[in-house]
Structures are given as structure tokens and as C-alpha cells.
Amino acid sequence: MKIALVQASFIEGAFGKNLTTIITHIRKAKDLGVDIVVFPELAISGGNVGDIADYDDFGESNLNAINAIASECRDIAVVVGCYIPTENTVLRPFFNAACFIAEGKMQQIVAKTVLNDSDISEESRYFEPNTDFLTCTYKNETFAIVISDDISVPVVSMEFSVNPMDQISKQSPTFAICIGAVPFDYNQREIRHTVISTNAARYEIPFLFVNMVGGHNNIVYDGGSLVANAQGEITYEMNYFKEDVYVVNLNNKQENISEFEIPNLPKIARIYDAITCGLRDYFARSGFKKAVIGLSGGIDSAVTAALMVDVLGKENVMGVLLPSEFSTSHSIKDAEDLAKNLGIEYDIVPIKTAYNTFMQMFEPRWQDLPFDVTEENLQARIRAVVLMSYSNKFKAMLVNTSNKSEAAVGYGTLYGDLCGGISALGDLYKTQVYELTHYLNRNGIRIPENTITKAPSAELRPGQKDADSLPDYDILDKLLYAHLEGKNNAEQLLAMGFDQALVNKVLKLIRLNEYKRCQAPPIIRVSTCAFGHGRRFPVVW
């Protein structure tokens, strides 16, 4: 039995384009004498369509695509993920289905049982869970088809009582195909290896896992599809963040021997790959070819600019330096050094005249009111006006440069430095931004040394440093991680040794600043808990 695993990118709602991708791969696979071609979960519609599914033609478009695929399935079989409409006696409109198509028609619909409604997933909004557990048969081989969480939840949560593979395995499948549209996060690869290995070993059959790939708004599907033998050893791992096809021959005993070694890529390299993949596809799909970035001389904007150069090429990235009267001289030099290192075009647009103009406009009402956060924000907002004007005039998307530490505690100006069409670093803590800097500089200095070594500052008043109002990022980031990703509450954080006053202050800041985060740009997600759609908090509570 020869099985082709097609790890490809499928675009939300682009039924025509997705169908072309599928049919092209089916025809190629035929030429290679493949028996079954496997596509990812929800390949027909794209994985992250949201309420596009509310419209009548959505179900129809899925079924039409299935028919078109069926007409290609002579002498070859296909497993492909799609939305299958349910009867209206149930609450949800669709099944999240794997369709097994052979001999010119749909042979079996296998629906997902374990629906994911955590973090960025909300499958119960659209999908009815499966209750039938059946194997499929092709060319006298009986095999299992399962969908992502159906095999991962029982491994990750050992006490979980529903296990679809336990049911299906009663019918003695000889191998299993698992399709997924599983987003990247920096722990996902290890989990995925464990899940596939554990299942293969437990049921003593080979497991073939095919994942979606590509950037889709805030989500990056990372690929990394896997093959495991009946001993639970990983025998093949497909590319990450790239389209890839692999043909497994299950009859070839040689292939079942594990000579595979997991390439040991450092975590930060995978984060770099995820963010650049996400940005590349976001720009491509939004039709923007150019980016504009405000360069402060600080580390966040420097790293963002370097990432965008890698994504779009240096000729498509424009830097704007926006010094104010509080900008230190090294800031301008550091930003210029960066632009020169990266080879990008840059303008210097001092904001002092605009600042003075606004202050004169306010004078009749402000009179002698003291300098406060208003004037700090004013500078940040003038910069945003300039950057958005560049964005409009030159059809360049403004890339937001905020990081996760700042977003958490509200260190940033709404409609100021929080602006942008997409956030590159919004799911990285400040300490991770430094890590990424070193990665970007691994083959030579791109981000200037002084940008890395100087104390972070917003430079919105004389002599300001982040450390004046925030704790050291080393401590802050550990606390934020324990609270946001780790879900530790105040009591638990104290037990972990964090200072009481600090815990109270930081948790309060997180709570009070939801109003800024709820208006922030989409953030490329790389952690298990990114701000944005995956973390639902009331603005006032």
C-alpha cells in the first residue's frame, strides 16, 4: 500500500484554489502509483474560516468539491478533510469530517469526536461530535481514519474518558491515518511526536499524520507531518513551514526501520520560522508588498525590521525615524545603524513641530496644566499619524512592534505605538525578543550592539527607562509566563516565590489594560496563550 501524505496550504474560503491544489496532487500521485492520497483536516475550505460557514453556499461548496474530487478517484483513493452538513435535528450545522473517497464516490465520512474549544479553537460553534466508530477498507486493507484531537486529547489528558481509537481498534485496522490542522506553538512539536508515537505503540500499527501548513491570519500551521511504525518509532518527519509531499510504502519493511533522528533545531529558530511564515502569508493574502516600520533605535523595532527584511526583501521595507525632544542622540544613531545594516531605505521625520502645533491648539483649554501621560501619549500618537500616512501613501503595511510583556501590562499608547496591520512580536516576551535578536545576529551583526546593550526606554519624557515603572524584564517575564501560559493565580504565584506587591501590581495592570489589547492588531501566535482571539477576557470586570 503506497500512501502519499500531502502537507499543503489551503486558503480560507478559497474553494476553487484549494480544489486545484488537491486535484493537482491527486494526478501527480497517480503517476507515482500511489494507492491513497491524504490531505489535511479541513483542506477543502481552509482551516480557520470562522463564520464564513454561516452562509448557505459554504456547505454546498464543500460538497461540490467532494464531487469534483470523487470524479478524479479512479484507481486511486483520497482522504481529505472538509465540512459536512448535519441534519437539522442537532444543534451544530456541520461535522468536521475526513472523507474517504474511492472508486468515483464517497465511501465513508469519518467525523471528529473530540472537539477542541480551548484557546484559539471553537469547534463546538460549528461542529457536532461524532458518535460512530468505523474503519475503512481499500484494496483489502482495513485502516483507521482519525482527526487531530481524537488521538491527542487521550494522550495529553490521560484521565479523559472518550478515546475514539479504542473503539476503532476493535475492528483491527492494520494502519491509521490521522489528519490535522494543528497550529504551531513552541511546544507543539514535542507533543506531536509523543502523541503519534504513543498511539502507534499502543495499537501496534503504523500511524501516518498529515498536518496543514502556512500562515493564516494570526495562526501559523507548521506542517511537520509524521510517520510512525508499529513499534511507535518516528520513521519520518516532513518539513516545517513548507509545503511537502512524502510517499510511504507500508509494504516496504525497510521503510519501517527507524533510522530517523529528530533534527535538533533550537526553539528560537522555530519561533523565527513561525513568525516569518505567518508574516509572509499575511502580506501575500492581504495584497501588500511593502512594509513600513517606525524605527526608535530600540530592540523591538529593530527586530521587527530585520524580520520584515527576511520576509519581503530589503527593497520592500521602509524605516521611519521619528525623534522627539526626549529622544537621546544614540537612538537616532542606533536606528540609522540598523537601517544601514539591513540596507533599507529610511526617512527621518522629527515630530517636534507637530508636537508644538498640537500643544498650541490645546493651549486655550490646557493653559498651565502640568505635563502628564497626555503629552507622553501625544508623541506616540503623532508618530502613528506619520507612519499611517506613509502606509497610505506608499501602500505599505505598518508593522506593529509591541511585545507581549508590554501588551500584558499596558506599556504602550493606544492609537500610538499599538498601531499596525499585523503584530510581529506580540506573542514574544521581551526576554524572547532579545533571544530572537541573537538568532538574527548569528551570522553577523544586523541589529546594532548598542540597541541590544542599552536599557529599554520609551523616551517619552526626559531620562525615562522601562525599569522606572516596570520590574526587570527577567522577573516580569517569568511572572507573566506563569500567569498567562501557566494559568497560576495570585496565591499560586506567591507560593512560587514572586513578591506579593509585584504580583498584585502586575495582575492589576493585566486586568486594567484589556481595553488596549482589545483594539490591538492581529498577533502572530507562537505560544500556547497569545493575546487576541485565544484569550477571552472582559474589558471591564
Place this chain on the structure above:
Amino acid sequence: MKIALVQASFIEGAFGKNLTTIITHIRKAKDLGVDIVVFPELAISGGNVGDIADYDDFGESNLNAINAIASECRDIAVVVGCYIPTENTVLRPFFNAACFIAEGKMQQIVAKTVLNDSDISEESRYFEPNTDFLTCTYKNETFAIVISDDISVPVVSMEFSVNPMDQISKQSPTFAICIGAVPFDYNQREIRHTVISTNAARYEIPFLFVNMVGGHNNIVYDGGSLVANAQGEITYEMNYFKEDVYVVNLNNKQENISEFEIPNLPKIARIYDAITCGLRDYFARSGFKKAVIGLSGGIDSAVTAALMVDVLGKENVMGVLLPSEFSTSHSIKDAEDLAKNLGIEYDIVPIKTAYNTFMQMFEPRWQDLPFDVTEENLQARIRAVVLMSYSNKFKAMLVNTSNKSEAAVGYGTLYGDLCGGISALGDLYKTQVYELTHYLNRNGIRIPENTITKAPSAELRPGQKDADSLPDYDILDKLLYAHLEGKNNAEQLLAMGFDQALVNKVLKLIRLNEYKRCQAPPIIRVSTCAFGHGRRFPVVW
């Protein structure tokens, strides 16, 4: 049997405050000789907590509150909604439960069966569905407890196969208590009457329905709790948008006679009540006492200002007029007339000098590039900078003035007129804004006549009118309603008689402008499909 229905406001995560509310009502009810006191769905935690529930102390806080309530339950019983933790053999961490507490302890936990994951609801993210159907007994009376969608879905979707009341009714309850946290929308009242009547008539028992009340971020719970007799007639309707308590005596046959007439409040009056309730509570919870509004002389800002005067009082609303060189003379006069009619303070801050300053800053790069959308947006963004400076300096929340028609087609400037801490009109089509205007003027002119009669214009270039680039709002709004609320796709819209070119243009604009809406302020929801959290669309697709 005397039953007190307590329609109160319960704040997200404010366990201490909510418990005090509950205990105060229990003690008052005792004094009145009440047998059972009923509180709304999720009263203990507040109804719309989102991922606050992810933290360990959340389940504990619910259980602690139950214990505190139990210790009050001597000679009185309580039905109250809360989160009850599940075992970890299931996927979701909680039940959405109605606790029946009597004789100092929990007597029974009734969990919700029909979980709502549509629109703004995402119950499957947190809740496991119920599978046990049991009645409760107190003082020799057997009765049913059910939760909101458990009785509404089987009525609204007649073919739906799960009906908890069918199961419970096998045990012959003599009346039913239904608790809800059902948000307002302008069709909700009629649906609610039908649902309660239909259930009471079908099972031939009285139905008592208690709803949550109050503004909670974008959601407004409207109260309007109901009593129906065993013939399915509504015998009592509680206040809308106000806390209210009603004691039903089920033994008093007089009370079961329906002399009730539904007060016939026009739809626009209910919308007015919902928006002002939402704004009032949003301001109160966010700690803001003042509002600032940019007054353009147009209808949206005029209506927003009038609403805010009704919510906060005229002394707490500040208008800022921000004329540009493209503002017509009547705009300034209309805005001044409005401010005078409303009795609010206002400043005039012309933006021309700031506009010229920015254009000079851009000159080295722009040179002779023609006037385009950049310069239009620049004006809107300068206004936002001024308004946000006022907001910061005077601790006044900027109230956004965009309407739903504009938000749909992207007619507005990101970081310009789309700014604000909350959107008052974001769920009203332009034609509804006119309706609301007439309602606001019902007892005398508040919004100037000329603001109502003139053609809408953004006034960002000479002689600009909305109608230059958009169809008449009469037609546009009908099309938008059919597509957004009605879920009609392009083909269906054509069949309804809309022009093909118009349908294509509008649907494309809706799709392309998600990037603006995803960074918009929270919108007070009054329809069945508001932009924001309840409508999930990818930004690029």
C-alpha cells in the same frame, strides 16, 4: 408556595459583591415569608466571564459562595446559577448549573443541557452538557429547574431532537423555574414571550423565568423576567433594564388569571433603553465619569452626544468641534446648535494648522504626489489625536460615533473616527440612527433639524457626500441587514432583487474591511449580529 424572582445585575468575577447581593435578597425574602428565592443563570460569578474561569480559584470561589448561601438557607430555599467544576474525565471544566439549596445544604445540581455556541455565546469552551434529568422537591412540591436555552432551542428550532423538559416532565413537576442570562436584542422580547408561553402550555404547568439584567461590556442583559400560568398565558412581566423583584404566590388562584397586557413599547424605545443601560454600566465599571465626543455637525455624533447626556448628565459630557478646511460652515453651526440644545460644554479646535504641519513634515518625501486617501485619513487621525488628548487630560472616555453601515463597508478611518473606548451606535444601521434621532427629539428638538435633513458627508475633501461612493442608506441598510443578520449570500441577495453590481461591491467591501473592524472599540450589541466578538471572520481570506 411563594416564590421570589430576583432580577438583578451580577458583575463578572466580583464574587464578594455578587454574594452580598444574593444574601441581601434572601434575607428580605425571608421577611416576606417566601419559600423559594430564584436568582439568574451564573449569578454567582457574573454571566460573561470568559477565560477568568481558567484560573483555579474560579471554581473554588463559586463553591465557597454556594456554601455561604447554604448557611443562609434555613426555612427558605434558593435556586441560583453558577459554575460547578466537573471531573477531569471529561473535556470541559464546568457545568453551567442551577443549584437548588435548602435546609442548609446543596440539594441538587441541575446542569444545562443545550449549550449555546452561536453569536456571542461560547458555552462549550467552558461547559460540559448535562445528561441527567431530575425534578427537585421542596415542601412536598415537585418542580422542574431548567436553564435558558434548554427550553428555548426546542421551541425556536422545532426539529431539534434534544428536549430536557420532555424528560423532566415524566416526573410530573407542578411548576417550572427557568433561570437565564439572556442578552437583549431587538427581537428577544417576542421570542421570550413565545418560549415561556409555549412551554407552560405544552406541559400545563406555571413557568417562572428569571433573567439577568444590566450592561456587561458589549452585552446588555435586559431583564424582562416572566411568569406564565398553566394555560400558557403570560401573567406578569418584570421591568426591563432595571433591577426588580417579584413574589409569585402559586397557591393564589387570582394571580394565575391573566389580566396582563404586554406594554407596547416601540422597538426604537427598547433600543434606546438597551444602549443607555449598556453605556451607563460600562462607564460605571471602567471608572470613567466623563465622556468626550467629537462633534462634526453630523447625525452620528449628535445622537451619541444626546445619549451620553442621558447617561452621564450634561455636566459630564464635553464636545469638541474639529473643523478642517473642507468643513462646511453649516457643520460648525449645527454642532454648536447641538451643544447648546444639550447644554454641554464645547471647544472649537480647528485642525488646519496641524494638517499643514504634517504636510510640511511629509514634503521632502511626498513632494508633488497628488491628494488621495492619505490626506483624507490624515484629517480624521489629527482629530483622533486631539480627542484622545482631551480624553487623557480630563479623564473622559472618548465615545466612538461610528454606525454599523459605515463599519460594514469600511467607511471610516482606522485610528481616526474609529477610535473610542466604547461604541454607542456601532450596532445600528444609519437608517436606525435616524429613527433614534426622532425618538430623542420626541419631546422637543435636541438634535438640530439641519443635522437631520442634510445629506451625510465625511467632509474630508471638497463637496464630498456619502452618496458619492455609497448607495443610498435606505438600500444599503436593507442589503446589509439581509446579508449580516439574514445570512443571505450573494445568490440569495440577487434573488431578493438587489442589483448584482451593488451586491458584489458591498460584499467585497465587507470582506476587505475586516482589518478595520478587528481593531474597533467594543460595540453595545442590540441586534442578532453585531460586529465584534459575535461575528468571527478572518481578516484576510
